[in-house]
Amino acid sequence: MESERLRFAPPSLQHQPLMLAAIIESQLELSQFLPWVSSALTEQESVASMKQAIDDFANYQNELRFSLFEKESDEFIGAIGLFIRDKSVPYFEIGYWLRTAYVGHGYITEAVNTIEHHTFVELDAERIEIRTDVNNDKSRAVAIRCGYQFEGIHYCDHRLPNGDLSDTAVYAKTR
Template sequence: MQPIRLDIPEQFKTDRLILRAPEVGDGAMVNEAIRESFDALSQWMNWAVNLPEIEETEESVRFNRAKFMLRERFMFYMMEPITNRFIGTCSFVKVDWTALKFEIGYWIRTSAAGAGYMTEAVNGLTDYAAQHFGANRVEIHCDPHNTASRRVAERCGYHLEAVLVKSAVDPFKQIRDDCIYAKVRLRDGALGYPV
């Protein structure tokens, strides 16, 4: 398979959200959400060490747009359809085309947390992986102490497959453990976990 040849949708809908690929000019709205949520993000996200300027966020937007087009990484922006308000990202942050394995990463702006949006987005992205990529495996990695992220994975039916001891680095450059949640392709073709 040549991933660059894949014709895949750059946008899809869930019940309450539109998830779409980054577009040039999105930097200001993404930066606003990062600034609102920086205290929460800086606890868990290695990229949230310094508060970015709008121009830096726009560079990131364009980089993620390019990675999407190259089929190397798939950033999706979570948008409220009526207000067109940016509320976070839910993305395939790592892609292994040989094994058809995809890792989902996500964050949500503080003012939108607790409303079930992330659970909805992760379920939507999991379906996207099955439908458009024929995924064999989808993973979610998170810090064991990040209870909000763990709850999302569990509500979406992901199975805690392992806690890897001292296998990751946190934003403060401290070695930490890493929870790995997974869904795999079952015999009936659905993504789930054998019991």
């Protein structure tokens, strides 16, 4: 899968060192809202996560994760995934993160639009969600820019990595 500036690659152990380096480089920003960051900072954890992603992708279960590469430089810049919420609908949730140096240049908006098209056309989705912490203004802005409808807030439904109780904003598109 490709977009104007991005190449989407299925999970591969070849990408694992690149992903680990990007997570370590961007951990201060990522760890504000993403609980998995603290457990993704070692070689062993990173390899295990990538092996799980490869298995999930091959078996069409849990999450279909793609590595994002900038086409011009072939630089690994982040990841985007489709969480399979209900195959019988089909219903998916998009999750994403970006290397700090690439934030603010429209890459995630481009990636969301591309994966959304793929999900509706190739996977025959009826519903796609983007869920984000209510205080993650950048992620909420992506959902709005991509035309997702704000459906509401789930109050006190998760803890942030720092332990604070927080709320989740839910955005969605349907066929």
